[in-house]
Amino acid sequence: MLFYWFLKFVAIGPLAKLAFRPRAEGREHVPAQGAAILASNHLAASDWVFMPLSLRRRVTFLAKAEYFTGRGVKGLLRRLFFSGAGQVPIDRSSATAAEGAIRTGIRMLEQGRLLGIYPEGTRSPDGRLYRGKTGVARMALETGAPVVPVAMTYTPRRMPFGRKLVRVHVRFGEPLDFSRYEGLAGDRFVERSITDEIMYEIMTLSGQEYVDVYGAQVKKRMDATGASASDVVSRLEPPADEAGDRAPDSLAG
Template identity: 65%
Template sequence: MFYWFLKWVAVGPFLRVVFRPHVEGAENVPATGPAILASNHLSYADWLFMPLTLPRRVTFVAKAEYFNSPGIKGWFQRKFFAGSGQVPIDRSGASAAEGALTAAKRILDEGELFGIYPEGTRSHDGRLYRGKTGVARLALETGVPVVPVAVLGTDVVAPPGKTFGTFTRPAVRFGAPLDFSRYEGMENDRYILRSITDEIMYEIMRLSGQEYVDMYATRAKEESKKHASDRAEGGPDARGETEQKKAS
């Protein structure tokens, strides 16, 4: 609790004064009791600004590496992430998704708010990508509401691949809670899980105004890297661009 207090006393006021994050729909987040906050993911700074707009603690899962680093720096890093609402999860193994689900259930069973990024990774180009069905399974197995969230402007403050970007005023929008109790007992039906996930992603898209791409973000990143490599090496992409220029 000391480090949670320290985060809000030291880091919170600084971010509020400097960036003045704008919030809409905070009343949609329950004042008490468990809820899942399902957000888009533009930047590593998302987990700082979204909880900053709420009076309640929001817990996320974080890479175990953040908690295992050696030395003085590692000690401060562990304390900061633990105190700011992060729980460690090993994302390298095949059981990573199951481990995250177990951690999330524990948090929700304690009546807390759990934050999740259904895309599974940050968007590399600002578009919204297909959600993974873990959020739907979590909602059905726990029976708690899902609050869709859109965080905007964090990719300007902290762009992908960079520590700092340029100044802007981030915005956080909370949508109306989504109730999926009508699907109780159907958490093993993959079509139901996909339908629920798509409904959540639609609400996030509506709140954020992002272009939606029906592809997983990890695959989109891989294809983007491949195309960039092809262009650099004079591959098919580069030849196609050259032919287009000649034709024009």
């Protein structure tokens, strides 16, 4: 707990603010207390740094288990860092693991925490906004927690002598209340409808183009074929919802 605040106010926070001058908008939409889900787009590995810097409350992310493994001093230091930074490890390797990740997120919300989630399931391969996974909807339905859509944007600005500076903008949208669907957790059509509503709000906040396929699937095809994201997307059809569609995203992917 203390390490989290040390990173935020002493180690990482001041340096990040000095270098990138992040600007936050809509912080009043984040509840001052109690559980809430912060559902954000995912453009860079640094997203998990700038979103919490914008808020007074602590934000907990579900982090992929690989960040908590490793041998020797390096592995130990990495485990200590991510644990101290408030990250909770999840295994994303199977549908069963995805269910475990959702249960972990629900437990965090039942403790009254702010839970940061990237519904796309991975970082965007080309800056566009990709189809969301329904784990975020399942958590909202089972806990009654509001969902606050979040948009991260990075704008390069040219400086004197040809240098560039990246400016960071974090936008928090109005909380989304899905109490009208109470008792319908597990209904895949309801969960898909909720997820699509969340992704629409993120798209509106971020100004990104929306792509109705999974980012992870696009990345897999890109790695296999060497094609660009646009070429891969043009050959893919919107997927049918499956159990694995529910898996929430990790800290970064």
